[in-house]
Amino acid sequence: MDFSTALKNLQETCTCPICLALFRDPVTIICGHNFCHECLSFSWKDLRDAFPCPICKRSSFGRFWHRNPQIRNLTDIVRELQRPSRGRRREVLAVCQRHNQIQTLFCVEDQEFICPQCRFTAKHDTHSVCCLKKAAFRYRWLLRGSIEFLEDEVKQGKKTLSLQHRTALELRKKFGYKKKKMCFEFEQVKLFLQNEHEALLNEIHIEELVGLASLNEYVGTLSEHLSALEDLLKGAQAKHVQTDVAFLRSLLRDYHECGKLKRPPLWSFRTKQYGLSLPPQYAGLDRIIRQFQINMNFDLDTAHPHLVISEDRKSVLYEEARQCVHASPRRFRWPALLGCRGLHSGRCFWEVKVGNKPLWTLGMCQGSFPMHWSKQPSVAEGFWAIGRYSENGYVTHGPKRTEFLPVVQPSRIGIFLDYELGELSFYNMNDRSLLYTFNHSFTSAIWPYFCTGTDPEPLKILAP
The missing domain is CATH 1.20.5 (Single alpha-helices involved in coiled-coils or other helix-helix interfaces)
Known part of the structure; x- marks a missing residue:
């Protein structure tokens, strides 16, 4: 057995089971257990008839004990062995102000130092108490x-x-x-x-x-x-x-x-129209297409009876033969139809291929648009559209009729709606130029509008 183990066993032998410190004036009672004289006296305080052992609870009918010099000598030896070597700082223990004893115990519940007598007080009697080294x-x-x-x-x-x-x-x-x-x-x-x-x-x-x-x-x-x-x-x-x-x-x-003698004809000279046309990478159209393009289809219930719609509802053409369709108050009396979804907020973009069709109209209309009329009106409230009416003739429909001439003849039309801003813009996708912009404060849902004319060439909605 090494020295540290032997010293530890000796310390346990010379430790009072009440104060858990080395014996001070050790005494032995009739059952053979050893205690500090002061600890035993405090444990038997206020007892008159029976005096039990604090460890084994064996009772005696008197305060029978005798001092144990052997244990005292062993305790002194342990104290000498525990005495710190030179240069080692000695630990200073506090003194209990209530009982005037050194606080050698530690109360786990209250997290404070106590003396042996404090252990048996009502405050710490049921608490877990251990010696300072163990704590x-x-x-x-x-x-x-x-x-x-x-x-x-x-x-x-x-x-x-x-x-x-x-x-x-x-x-x-x-x-x-x-x-x-x-x-x-x-x-x-x-x-x-x-x-x-x-x-x-x-x-x-x-x-x-x-x-x-x-x-x-x-x-x-x-x-x-x-x-x-x-x-x-x-x-x-x-x-x-x-x-x-x-x-x-x-x-x-x-x-x-x-x-x-003939007078020379009157001199005339017409200047060209000059303007800045930004290329597509600077115009921002690609960003509009990439961010706001939606999937648009045709509404079957609004199509004129002579219009034939493809299975994917993205292509429509006019035929002389009348189609077998059910009657609907929402069906147009001229070769036109609406998109499948009404728009009432946000920003949306869709693209329509018109090809070389001689007549076509694209735009938006409100739900109150007069579908029962015999032909498409040129000027009407709740209607914003552009279209082609001749080989080089293009016109706006809606609040007013205005003719315009694109620099490049369009075969694909891009339509961009900013509902909150109140702008409906039409782009020539062949040269990415702006054809026309309507400004209106929209207050209700509006639907995409398509008029095919009576030629057999199809009108197509291009998929995103």
Whole structure:
């Protein structure tokens, strides 16, 4: 057995079971158990008839005990062995102010130091009490677990912090790339605008030179004509004073000269219309299509009886033969139909292929639109549409009728509705140019409107 184990066993032998400290003036009672004299006296305090052992509960009928010098000597030896070596700091124990004894015990429930007499008071009688070393050992063990937990938490925290630092670095790189990309795009736009500006100015300058040259040529011709007129005027004034014979002889010749003179036609020059047309990558149309395009189908219950609709309800064409359809008050009297869904909020985009159809109309209408009329109205409330009515003729329908001429003939029409903003825009998808925009404060649901005309070429809704 090593020294530390032997010393521990000796300490347990010399420890009072009441105060859990080394014996002070040890005494032995009739059952053979040893206690501090002061601890035993306090335990038998207020007892008159029977005096039980605090450990085995064997009773005696008197305060029978005797001092035990052997135990006292052993206790002194243990104290000497426990005495701290030189340089080691001695532990200072507090004194109980109530009983004037050293506080060698620790109450677990109340988390406070107590003396041996405090253990038997009503406050601590039912509490778990242990000696200071045992309490310190227990709480050091608990502290070791807390230290391990805190070390793990600190380790995880450092990992998380390092990860966040890397994330912040990546975020800075990402935003730096976005800034560079945005600067590059703006530089491209600036370069495009600069080139477009210079090209337009050069084109306008050339047109100015051509116009001025044409004007100068006209001015020269007009000056020559005016000079000839002035010569004839002078000759006529001179003939006014001639004799009758001379006047009549020269009259026929001068008359023929006047007939040869013709005034130059009035000079006219029409300037071109100049404007900035942004390419698609700068116009924002691609973003509208990508973010707001919806899946649109035709409504069968609103289609004119001569219209034939495909199974996927995305293509419609006019046929001379009347289709077998049920009667519906929502069915049009002219070759038209509505979309399958009413729109009452948000932003929506859909695209329609019109191809080379000679007649077509696309737009939106309210539910109160007069479907029972015999033909499509050009001007009507609750109706916003554009259409083709001739080879090069395009017109708006709705609040007013306005003709317009696209730069490029459209075969695909993009329709964008911003309900809250109150804008309905039509785009020529062939050159990505804006055809027309209606502005109206919408207050109720509106439906996509399609008019096919009476030609056999189909009208198609393009899938997203």
